[in-house]
Amino acid sequence: MTTAANIAYRVWQDLGKIDAFEEFVATGGSTTTVVNGKIADRQDRPEDNYSIDFTAMIVRDAGGASAAPEGEMQRISAYVSSTYTHTVDTAFTAAPASGDYVAIANADIPLREMYRAINNALVKIGEIPLTDTSLTSESSKTEYTLPVALKREDLLRVEYQANTGDSDDNDWTHIGDYDVLPAAPGSTALLRIPQIVSGRTIRLTYMGVHPTVSTYSSYISEYIHPAVLIPAVTKEVLRWWNAVNGGGNQYWLQKENEAAQELEMALRKHPIWKPKRTPRYWEHSWDDIHYDPQLDANNTG
Incomplete structure (x- = not known):
């Protein structure tokens, strides 16, 4: 089953908004923190609070059982460089464990805008x-x-x-x-x-219209093929991004056009299924039929 978090991860990843160093195996954490101890091995260690407004996603559970907090994503509100710890502003349902696979998307497309893009895409895809x-x-x-x-x-x-x-x-x-x-x-x-x-x-x-998506665990209808949803959300994300930046970057304008073309082709290949309409009729009782003597006389002549 596809969730909002699945789609967000794919779109952020495809647009290059998850840096190579920001996909890692956690070395610990709590319900409000994620620790990346491997940063200690880097020469260019990031400074305090570099990741504010980034989004932390728990991509895979270390145990392989899809246990919480797999599939959860939250906005990052602080980073402490001395302990390599990211803090999220809303708690995960369980503490990230050592060995959990984590991805962090940068602040170019904040979490709130990703939700907005998903919902706009769901409306525009159709009923x-x-x-x-x-x-x-x-x-x-x-x-x-x-x-x-x-x-x-x-x-x-x-x-x-x-x-x-x-x-x-x-x-x-x-x-x-x-x-x-x-x-x-x-x-x-x-x-x-x-x-x-x-x-x-x-x-x-x-x-x-598709129900509104408001959390990482919101399910996306199975009637919408992922090949349709990914370019639809990408198109909405880039439409916002290009508007915010005045449309001055030809690379991102071209990426928006490519997403629109990919969406059009995907909808032709994977149209949304529509149930057949069942027959509709009215059954009338004899009480609903009113006898008109004059009409009867005219008919019998």
């Missing part, structure tokens, strides 16, 4: 298949308030849980005769369906 199971059927009820996020989306499928006795066999049953009643801006819309058994989960499938 992905999503499901919502927040609604539960009730007795004597055929109209349900749609979650706000679904108000602007076109439903592809509406189903209900026909079997509640087996979590491995929900027997999701298609509801074809549904309707969405629009509403004014700022208010919720209504989903109208036939009366079904009370206490059943209603599952809605739709194409929507």
Whole structure:
């Protein structure tokens, strides 16, 4: 499974924002520090606080079991040259151990901008298949308030849980005769369906915007191929970088153009899958059909 940290590491690495000396095997640490004792062997040892605003990433667990804090990344807030220790401003969930593989990205693209670039890329890539199971059927009820996020989306499928006795066999049953009643801006819309058994989960499938990525462990939808995501994020990172620097560096402008071209080719090769829309219909009872004697007389002449 791909996380925000996986993508950030690849983009920083591809853009040369992780110096050769900044990928190393840790010699120790705590939940708020990472120690690189190998710096002692260098002649050009960095000064205090050189790595402020850099990002520390625990790339691989020394034990090979993907144990915490593997996959975590945090902003560096201090560096003490006498102990070769980087301090992060937000604690890791576990202390980096001796032997953990660490990478440190420089401050050219800060962590906050990497998150912003990932989210911008996810929006611009396009909508992905999503499901919502927040609604539960009730007795004597055929109209349900749609979650706000679904108000602007076109439903592809509406189903209900026909079997509640087996979590491995929900027997999701298609509801074809549904309707969405629009509403004014700022208010919720209504989903109208036939009366079904009370206490059943209603599952809605739709194409929507990817959930916001806010932490290193945020998962990226598997419907987006990594070959699409990497150039998409790279393009957003470089768009920001070139804007901040006034677009004066031809090398980085060219890299942004290359990322845009790579993204276009990747989307052609790996388009986002869209579920097929299930048939939709309305079933009317005889009570809905009103007899008109005059019309009948005209037809029989």
